[in-house]
Amino acid sequence: MLDNIALLGIAPLLNVQLLLDGLFIGAIFVLAAYGLALVWGVMNVKNLAQGDFVMMGGYIAFVMTKLGIHPIFGLPVAIVFMFGFGWVVYRVIIYRVVGKDLFTSLLATFGMAIVIQQLLNLIFSPDVMVAESGFAIRSYLGGMVTVADIKLISFLLAGVLATLVITFMKYSRMGQAIRATAQDPRAARVMGIDTERVYAFTFALNAAICGAAGVLISMIWVLQPFFGMTYSIRAFVIVTAAGLGNLPGVIIAGLGLGAVEQFAGFILGAELQQFTVVGLLVAILVWRQVQMSRHRQAVR
Template identity: 50%
Template sequence: MITYLNILIDSPEFLAQLVINGLLVGAIFALIAYGLALIWGVMNIINFAQGEMVIFGGYLTYTLFYQFGIHPILSIPIVTVLLFVFGLLVYKAVIFRLLGEKDIFITILATFGLAILMQQLMQAIFGPDVVTANPELGMMHIFDGKVSISNIQLISFFIAAAVAIALFIIMKYSRMGQAIRATAQNPRAARILGIDIEKVYANTFAINAALCGIGGSLVVMVWTIHPFVGLVYTFRSFMIVILAGLGNFVGIIFAGMGISSLENVTGFVIGAEFQAAVIFCLLVIILVTRSIMARKKRQYIQ
């Protein structure tokens, strides 16, 4: 452990490699986490099928690439539309039944069931193999070639950033975006003012699904996927949202990128088997401190 720490101190290029890599891929996680926060904030539903929707998006990109010859990056708009429609269908089939559910466990159970169903269906449709869609874009060397960045990670970062900006604009200025924000603030008041809440909820869930789809396309280009790896992405986005706080858009971006970088560095120093544990410990510490600070102001954490 000390040896590894010394390496980082003696050769900061490795630290740079770990941090830059974490920042780049963290943007993908931030995107997925934002979707989770969106439906959590607006509809009070914690979606445990988030990761499965990501993997589904990844499989669509993979299929479009190998079956139809569409370049993985160009497949993103198609996957976005497909997942948006998929989101609407899932909303009509399952999610709308959970609205107004006081017991959070019912929503967790329902979405967890959806996750298992999706895992099995993806396995039946796409097979159990590990797949990746390598766009083969080469890599880039910075700092005298000491730090290598694969171009696809860089592009993923910019795609995630572009989507985030687009989302920000939609939320701020479009009618639907304003309606979504109004519903999040106060559903009853929004309904009195003539907003079709049902439609807002359906659209919110579909937007989340589309975000997962984009995330999934990026995941299958950067890493590998198989039908049972979704939970990793669900937990990660859940953690990012907890860390950033609901409704904190900028916080989610920083939390997403920060956690990934930190995870890389702890994995390097302490070992891959502890990296998740360190992140969870950090989460506990942050929550406890935040709760103590809130108590001073006679508030509590929701």
């Protein structure tokens, strides 16, 4: 461990590589987490199929390459397709669990995750798939830092998507309706907001964001019908660390955890890479608890 830290001192450029890789990874996790934060915050549904939506998006990009189209064009296709898919899923399943207790929504979405995994497995087989972007890989700083163009492009696209969603939430009628519903569904209904439609839209939007993340993942990591769980867990960790209802926090937490993960993997070894992320989450939760109990005492 110490020799690894020493190594970072001897070759400081490695820090740049790790930081960049961490931010690139983090940006994609942010997308999945952002969608989860929306659904969780607005409808109080904890979607365990989040990662499986991501995988679906990835397979859309994969199908595009099979058709001879560059996978990056899978982005709009995945967004539209997954939006529609999310809407249907809401109308068929999710509307039944909104407002029900925690376990109902967990069970329903967990069941959904299994169905999606098995369907993907039937259609695409359990083999590991990738979509190749074919973009260049550039070396900087004397070859010590390499950046694949696709990672950079994904990072930028993730940024653009996040900005679009945030702007949409702030300024559009629907965005305002979503936020109003999140604050108080009953009051929103009284004000004439069709909360059913808001819920359906929110869930569909989440699926679309996940689909976009999946397209990027297909060009950076690998696809397999059962890998969705990884992204579900990541999304939950990020949203929990950021604190519910804290959308900018999701972005910071996602990027931060991505970077921490890379450094942990380098210094402590890959076996402790995820341990560190989850350990950090526990630390944040404990710290927050301590803060809150202090706050409560002050109020008293």
